[in-house]
Amino acid sequence: MTDTTHPLDAALVLETNGEGLYGGAIAQSYWNIAGPFGGIIAAVLLRGVMDHPARRGRPIAQTANLCAAITPDPFEMRVRLARDGRSTQHWLVELMQNGGVAATCSIVTGPTRETWAHQPASPPPMPAYGGTAVFSREGRSGWTTRYDMRFERGSPVNESASAEKPGSAETRLWIRDEPARPLDYDSLAAMADAFILRLLQVRGAFAPSATVTLTTYFLASEADLAAVGTAPVIGTADTRAFAHGFHDQSGELWSADGKMLAVSHQLVWFKE
Amino acid sequence: MTDTTHPLDAALVLETNGEGLYGGAIAQSYWNIAGPFGGIIAAVLLRGVMDHPARRGRPIAQTANLCAAITPDPFEMRVRLARDGRSTQHWLVELMQNGGVAATCSIVTGPTRETWAHQPASPPPMPAYGGTAVFSREGRSGWTTRYDMRFERGSPVNESASAEKPGSAETRLWIRDEPARPLDYDSLAAMADAFILRLLQVRGAFAPSATVTLTTYFLASEADLAAVGTAPVIGTADTRAFAHGFHDQSGELWSADGKMLAVSHQLVWFKE
Numbered sequence: 001m002t003d004t005t006h007p008l009d010a011a012l013v014l015e016t017n018g019e020g021l022y023g024g025a026i027a028q029s030y031w032n033i034a035g036p037f038g039g040i041i042a043a044v045l046l047r048g049v050m051d052h053p054a055r056r057g058r059p060i061a062q063t064a065n066l067c068a069a070i071t072p073d074p075f076e077m078r079v080r081l082a083r084d085g086r087s088t089q090h091w092l093v094e095l096m097q098n099g100g101v102a103a104t105c106s107i108v109t110g111p112t113r114e115t116w117a118h119q120p121a122s123p124p125p126m127p128a129y130g131g132t133a134v135f136s137r138e139g140r141s142g143w144t145t146r147y148d149m150r151f152e153r154g155s156p157v158n159e160s161a162s163a164e165k166p167g168s169a170e171t172r173l174w175i176r177d178e179p180a181r182p183l184d185y186d187s188l189a190a191m192a193d194a195f196i197l198r199l200l201q202v203r204g205a206f207a208p209s210a211t212v213t214l215t216t217y218f219l220a221s222e223a224d225l226a227a228v229g230t231a232p233v234i235g236t237a238d239t240r241a242f243a244h245g246f247h248d249q250s251g252e253l254w255s256a257d258g259k260m261l262a263v264s265h266q267l268v269w270f271k272e
Numbered sequence: 273m274t275d276t277t278h279p280l281d282a283a284l285v286l287e288t289n290g291e292g293l294y295g296g297a298i299a300q301s302y303w304n305i306a307g308p309f310g311g312i313i314a315a316v317l318l319r320g321v322m323d324h325p326a327r328r329g330r331p332i333a334q335t336a337n338l339c340a341a342i343t344p345d346p347f348e349m350r351v352r353l354a355r356d357g358r359s360t361q362h363w364l365v366e367l368m369q370n371g372g373v374a375a376t377c378s379i380v381t382g383p384t385r386e387t388w389a390h391q392p393a394s395p396p397p398m399p400a401y402g403g404t405a406v407f408s409r410e411g412r413s414g415w416t417t418r419y420d421m422r423f424e425r426g427s428p429v430n431e432s433a434s435a436e437k438p439g440s441a442e443t444r445l446w447i448r449d450e451p452a453r454p455l456d457y458d459s460l461a462a463m464a465d466a467f468i469l470r471l472l473q474v475r476g477a478f479a480p481s482a483t484v485t486l487t488t489y490f491l492a493s494e495a496d497l498a499a500v501g502t503a504p505v506i507g508t509a510d511t512r513a514f515a516h517g518f519h520d521q522s523g524e525l526w527s528a529d530g531k532m533l534a535v536s537h538q539l540v541w542f543k544e
Contacts, residue, residue, distance in 0.1 A: 060518060061485045061539045063335040065378050067355035067362040082366070082373045083339035087517070087541060088484060090339040092364075092376060094354070101354045104364060106337050106376055108484055108539070113517040115544050118474065120441045121512035169392045202390065212360060212380055213333045215487045217539045219515045240393035240524065241532040243491045245359070245385040246332060248535050250522070252512070260513040263520050265537045267333045267380070267489045269359060272387050 006181045007146060008190065011040055012047045020079040022048050026070055030143040030190075036070050037143035038211040038266075039193030041095070045105040046189045048079040049091045055081075056089060057111035058222060059185045063215040064105045073097055082106075087113070112221040123234045123254035126152055129174045137178075147194055148232065150174040156196040161204030169198045169239040175253075176232035183228045183261075185218060188253065192216040192264035195237035195251045199270050202239070209270040212246070220261040228255050245270055278453045279418060280462065283312055284319045292351040294320050298342055302415040302462075308342050309415035310483040310538075311465030313367075317377040318461045320351040321363045327353075328361060329383035330494060331457045335487040336377045345369055354378075359385070384493040395506045395526035398424055401446045409450075419466055420504065422446040428468040433476030441470045441511040447525075448504035455500045455533075457490060460525065464488040464536035467509035467523045471542050474511070481542040484518070492533040500527050517542055 011027035030040035042064045049055055075097040083090040093105040126132070132150035154171030161167025175194060177187055192214070199209045237251040247268050253261045283299035302312035314336045321327055347369040355362040365377040398404070404422035426443030433439030447466060449459055464486070471481045509523040519540050525533045 063337075063378060063485065063487060065335075065354075065362055065380065067360075068357060082337075082376050085340060088339075090337055090373070090376060101362070104354050104362060104378055106335060106378060106485070108337065115515075115517040115542065116435055116475075117513075117515045118438045119513045119515070120438075120474075120510070163388055166390045166392075202392075203388075213335065213378070213487075215335060215485075215537060217518070217520050217537075219513050219518065219520065221516050238392070240535055241389075241391045241491050243387075243389045243391070243532070244493050245387040246489070246491065248489050248491065250537075260515070263512055263537075265487060265489075265522075265535075270387065 006179065008177060008181060008187055012043055012186055014047060014051060016051065020052055022051070022077040022079070023074060024077070025072060025074050028072060030146060032142040037193065038066060038214055039190035040143065041066060041070065041103055042193055042214055042216070043186050043190040045093050045095060045103060046107060047186065048077045048093050049107045049109065052079050055109055057109045059107060059189070059218045060088065060110050061108040061217050062105065062189060063213060064103060065213045066103055066211055068100060068102045070097060070102050075102065119260060121260060123258055124172050124236060126172065126174065126234055129232050132174055146178055148176050148178045154201060156201050158201055158204050161202060163203045166202045167204060169202050171195060171201065171237040173235050174232045175235045176230065180230040182230050183225045183233065188218060188225070188262050189216060191253060192251060192262050195235060195249065197268050198237065198239040198249050199242065199247060199268065207270060209268055212267050212269045214264065214266040216262055216264040218262050220259070224259060224261065231256055233261060278451065280449060280453060280459055284315055284458055286319060286323060288323065292324055294323070294349040294351070295346060296349070297344060297346050300344060302418060304414040309465065310338060310486055311462035312415065313338060313342065313375055314465055314486055314488070315458050315462040317365045317367060317375060318379060319458065320349045320365050321379045321381065324351050327381055329381045331379060331461070331490045332360065332382050333380040333489050334377065334461060335485060336375060337485045338375055338483055340372060340374045342369060342374050347374065391532060393532060395530055396444050396508060398444065398446065398506055401504050404446055418450055420448050420450045426473060428473050430473055430476045433474060435475045438474045439476060441474050443467060443473065443509045445507050446504045447507045448502065452502040454502050455497045455505070460490060460497070460534050461488060463525060464523060464534050467507060467521065469540050470509065470511040470521050471514065471519060471540065479542060481540055484539050484541045486536065486538040488534055488536040490534050492531070496531060496533065503528055505533060
């Protein structure tokens with residue numbers, strides 16, 4: 001690693017302690033006030049599978065369950081191939097820290113195939129990246145400064161919203177890694193969680209909340225990602241319902257020319 | 273079990289062979305041509321957790337990974353509490369058959385809490401249940417006959433669609449168990465997968481395809497489900513993209529009076 005190593009790549013370096021056994025720590029560069037950015041945990045869990053010598057192909061689907069607060073302490077990660085099939089491999093990952101399981105994860109990998117394709121959905125109309133106001137990094141800290149975000153609507157700062165008069169849960173933005181970095185599955189896995197929790201935007205104030213489980217489907221092939229390169233992508237996020245201390249959230253990531261790269265869903269715990 | 277046991281309840285009877293160790297077989301009543309209905313597998317995996325003596329509360333989230341073809345042979349199921357927290361428990365389940373892992377699953381459970389609530393989304397406008405044409409069970413077989421389905425739009429039979437001229441991926445329907453059965457988490461887990469795979473509807477013809485991974489978020493409390501009782505619920509399903517041999521699919525289940533009960537997402541493999 002050199003001084004020019006991108007913070008994301010630096011955060012995804014694992015120590016190999018045997019087949020499917022890894023060690024590491026969640027990089028401080030992707031932290032926030034309360035703990036690490038869920039997206040960096042997802043990317044670390046994915047890296048364990050991608051580093052496994054038996055892994056074939058690319059990530060297709062990932063579900064990361066964030067079971068407990070993660071600390072800056074070292075973690076151990078165990079990766080196991082649960083089932084090896086012709087078109088897919090099913091992986092299980094457990095991340096252990098301080099004597100307990102802090103995260104579990106299932107990942108599906110497989111070779112990219114060329115098949116019939118059809119895209120019923122399309123990204124929202126967006127102003128040009130260059131013409132969209134930069135979300136100032138001034139006053140921000142932690143992982144949010146790792147992204148260049150430009151909100152068309154639904155910035156997390158919505159002072160007119162409150163619990164009594166909830167604001168919209170919808171967000172549309174341009175997003176790319178900061179500094180710029182060619183898009184790959186590592187960055188896509190992290191970016192799929194870069195939509196700030198809807199609860200904050202809708203209620204207009206900070207409230208204790210945390211991702212419980214995060215599922216991402218990677219629809220882009222390696223070639224689709226190479227075509228994006230370091231360009232910004234379009235992101236959308238929304239919530240259907242907040243009820244009984246949980247809310248759902250769905251996010252989409254699109255190339256500027258309208259190709260769906262990934263879709264991500266999560267369930268978020270909130271205190272009250 | 274008596275002759276009046278509902279087929280769903282009959283399909284979810286597990287043999288307990290030790291703490292977290294269960295035996296069973298996927299009921300023929302929820303089969304289709306190629307294998308069992310994914311929803312019944314999800315419900316069986318969930319039942320293993322719900323039957324565990326250490327389980328607290330209700331299902332909150334589930335991800336079931338269908339790793340290999342399941343046969344009518346007996347299966348063994350192992351359920352493990354990966355992490356026990358104050359507001360949530362994180363469970364891992366593996367279903368073994370014929371010497372290999374056929375399905376893996378993560379489930380989050382927890383007690384129902386009363387909190388701030390808000391529902392930005394709403395169900396689509398629907399004609400009355402009684403005024404919507406019944407999807408004839410004539411000529412149908414297997415699991416689809418276990419549901420009373422009444423399509424407002426997006427019936428799986430779309431003869432005007434083809435791979436060259438894809439039809440809409442959207443479905444809106446009324447759905448309930450057949451025979452009628454009070455809605456609970458068992459039936460909700462199964463029903464969340466009762467949206468016929470979008471590929472068939474969009475291309476207007478059968479094509480080899482299978483659910484790879486299915487995630488359901490249970491937003492309804494026990495009281496919300498009791499309020500539904502045996503009434504039909506509103507379902508919607510749609511797909512964003514078909515690419516590289518996979519397509520995503522999202523489905524929503526709503527009470528007739530507009531409360532979101534569950535949202536479900538899946539990634540589907542297709543051959544070509």
